Amino acid sequence: MQLVGLGCIRARRVLFSDLHLDLPAGQVLRVQGANGAGKTSLLRMVCGLLSPSAGEVLWQGQPIARLREEYGRQLVFFGHLPGVKPELSALENLQLLLALSGMRPKASAALAALQAAGLAGHEHAPVRTLSQGQRRRAALARLVLSHAPLWVLDEPFNALDQVATQWLLGLIARHVAGGGLVVLTSHQSVTLEPTVPQQVLTL
Numbered sequence: 001m002q003l004v005g006l007g008c009i010r011a012r013r014v015l016f017s018d019l020h021l022d023l024p025a026g027q028v029l030r031v032q033g034a035n036g037a038g039k040t041s042l043l044r045m046v047c048g049l050l051s052p053s054a055g056e057v058l059w060q061g062q063p064i065a066r067l068r069e070e071y072g073r074q075l076v077f078f079g080h081l082p083g084v085k086p087e088l089s090a091l092e093n094l095q096l097l098l099a100l101s102g103m104r105p106k107a108s109a110a111l112a113a114l115q116a117a118g119l120a121g122h123e124h125a126p127v128r129t130l131s132q133g134q135r136r137r138a139a140l141a142r143l144v145l146s147h148a149p150l151w152v153l154d155e156p157f158n159a160l161d162q163v164a165t166q167w168l169l170g171l172i173a174r175h176v177a178g179g180g181l182v183v184l185t186s187h188q189s190v191t192l193e194p195t196v197p198q199q200v201l202t203l
């Protein structure tokens with residue numbers, strides 16, 4: 001992925017401009033900065049959810065604005081809010097999230113992903129009955145099954161305990177080792193495994 005001369009103006013305020021970055025596969029880009037610096041705005045641009053004020057995002061050499069749905073299938077976006085439906089169970093939510101990205105895994109695989117996310121015993125409970133951290137674990141479980149090469153994760157460690165944090169760090173390390181690309185923000189001082197190639201962008 002390349003960011004080419006990317007600029008962002010929101011509410012008449014320039015958040016960043018002329019941002020150039022080369023992001024080869026097999027690494028993590030960690031975006032950091034103060035509240036309101038523009039981290040989420042940048043992540044939304046990377047996903048094609050927000051149009052840049054200037055410049056463009058290239059994926060495999062092509063502007064993402066031209067790739068549209070084809071690009072959407074190549075990425076997983078995990079936003080600030082976990083995006084799970086409270087009335088559905090953890091299993092149903094996971095199956096729904098995967099179906100939206102064109103995947104129909106067997107129930108056994110989805111159950112195994114939830115168990116890997118530490119939700120054994122909660123697979124069939126409505127998500128509204130789960131804690132904040134458990135809800136986020138349920139939403140993050142899709143990363144276990146996803147084949148998308150690009151993960152865009154906005155504050156993925158929020159509300160996660162130590163065990164879940166280590167689990168997610170392991171998932172990220174495995175994804176990157178397999179040639180995936182991860183763009184994430186985090187206010188927590190979470191340390192990626194030392195083997196994970198990392199770039200840091202401060203806005």
Ligand SMILES: Nc1ncnc2c1ncn2[C@@H]1O[C@H](COP(=O)(O)OP(=O)(O)OP(=O)(O)O)[C@@H](O)[C@H]1O
Nearest residue numbers: 010011013015033034035036037038039040041042
């Ligand atoms: N929908 C919107 N319309 C107009 N301005 C917005 C909108 N969303 C965010 N902004 C403004 O853009 C700026 C950057 O917001 P953004 O969410 O990208 O920051 P952030 O770095 O992710 O912050 P935080 O660390 O608090 O999550 C803020 O000043 C915010 O007020």
